[in-house]
Amino acid sequence: MKFLFIIPVLFFILLFGCKGEKKEENKISASAANGINKPVVVDGIVAKAELTTNTISTSGSIIANEEVEIKSEVAGKITGIYFKEGQSVSKGQLLVKLNDDDLQAQIKKMQIEIKLAEEKENRQKQLLSSSAISKEEYDESLTNLSLLKANVEIIKIDVAKTKITAPFSGIAGFKYISPGAYINSSTVIATIQNTNPLKLEFAIPEKYNLAVKTGSLVNFKVAGSSENYKATVYAKDPKIDPMTRTVKIRATFPNVSGKLYPGSFADINIPIGDKSKEIFIPTMSYIPDINGAKVFVSRGGQAMSIPVTAGMRTASSIQILEGIKEGDTILTTGILQLKPKTPVKVNIVKKAE
Numbered sequence: 001m002k003f004l005f006i007i008p009v010l011f012f013i014l015l016f017g018c019k020g021e022k023k024e025e026n027k028i029s030a031s032a033a034n035g036i037n038k039p040v041v042v043d044g045i046v047a048k049a050e051l052t053t054n055t056i057s058t059s060g061s062i063i064a065n066e067e068v069e070i071k072s073e074v075a076g077k078i079t080g081i082y083f084k085e086g087q088s089v090s091k092g093q094l095l096v097k098l099n100d101d102d103l104q105a106q107i108k109k110m111q112i113e114i115k116l117a118e119e120k121e122n123r124q125k126q127l128l129s130s131s132a133i134s135k136e137e138y139d140e141s142l143t144n145l146s147l148l149k150a151n152v153e154i155i156k157i158d159v160a161k162t163k164i165t166a167p168f169s170g171i172a173g174f175k176y177i178s179p180g181a182y183i184n185s186s187t188v189i190a191t192i193q194n195t196n197p198l199k200l201e202f203a204i205p206e207k208y209n210l211a212v213k214t215g216s217l218v219n220f221k222v223a224g225s226s227e228n229y230k231a232t233v234y235a236k237d238p239k240i241d242p243m244t245r246t247v248k249i250r251a252t253f254p255n256v257s258g259k260l261y262p263g264s265f266a267d268i269n270i271p272i273g274d275k276s277k278e279i280f281i282p283t284m285s286y287i288p289d290i291n292g293a294k295v296f297v298s299r300g301g302q303a304m305s306i307p308v309t310a311g312m313r314t315a316s317s318i319q320i321l322e323g324i325k326e327g328d329t330i331l332t333t334g335i336l337q338l339k340p341k342t343p344v345k346v347n348i349v350k351k352a353e
Contacts, residue, residue: 039343042334049277060202066194075184098162170194203246
């Protein structure tokens with residue numbers, strides 16, 4: 001009996017409890033509908049045009065002026081190595097010598113055959129003058145002599161290939177062979193790099209392609225050094241990369257002191273115009289969008305979404321070409337919470353961090 005009495009009591013408690021929750025939800029919804037929303041507290045900066053030099057910032061790599069892997073044209077056994085790792089070598093300097101005993105023996109044999117052929121050619125010439133033989137017989141002996149001499153020249157070329165020389169002046173890298181080793185045309189003996197001058201290779205966005213020309217100056221720094229270096233653009237790739245929408249550029253600079261090395265990473269700045277007043281905003285304020293980039297500004301206590309056109313970029317800021325004017329309040333924090341016409345309370349900071 002007690003159990004039957006408890007069931008109706010629980011039913012009424014649950015029923016009135018649910019009604020109370022619904023009334024509370026309706027109150028909250030009504031408050032939101034009446035616009036009783038607290039403003040979002042955000043940071044912002046006042047847009048101001050600053051005098052700046054138009055520059056392109058990018059990164060690149062230092063590469064050797066000339067670089068080659070030294071390999072042999074012919075197979076053979078190494079009889080001598082005549083260079084030191086990390087030392088300078090001159091163009092034409094002998095680097096490695098291969099065994100050529102068999103070739104030298106062939107030359108000696110051919111020289112004997114040539115001597116016999118020359119004697120025969122002389123006899124045939126005398127017989128031809130006395131009409132003892134036909135012109136055809138003499139031509140045959142002369143042709144045989146010429147073929148023997150040509151074969152000697154071919155062997156001498158093979159002998160020359162056993163002497164591996166430096167194709168240009170530079171610095172020899174590590175050697176990968178030892179005396180007595182047998183090598184072939186695929187064996188890497190060492191590398192040679194010409195490091196004075198050096199080259200700087202980098203890429204820039206295609207919209208700056210016409211701004212950087214042959215002869216343009218490039219400023220750069222390398223890791224581990226605060227020194228500023230300058231290079232001169234000497235070549236541009238005639239094709240824009242369709243994947244990255246960038247164009248490759250190479251510049252050259254002297255390296256007389258030998259302080260810089262191929263393979264080094266370089267931070268590059270390229271001046272592309274005179275000083276002018278430009279508006280830059282913090283990168284965090286710039287919002288890429290499928291319909292174009294936008295920026296949130298504060299107008300009349302509300303957040304407004306403004307379409308913008310960007311220009312140059314640095315590590316921390318972006319140039320705004322269109323959409324923002326001096327005096328606009330650019331919102332820099334709380335952007336993910338904002339929607340157009342969201343009430344905002346802006347804390348103006350002197351400059352973006």
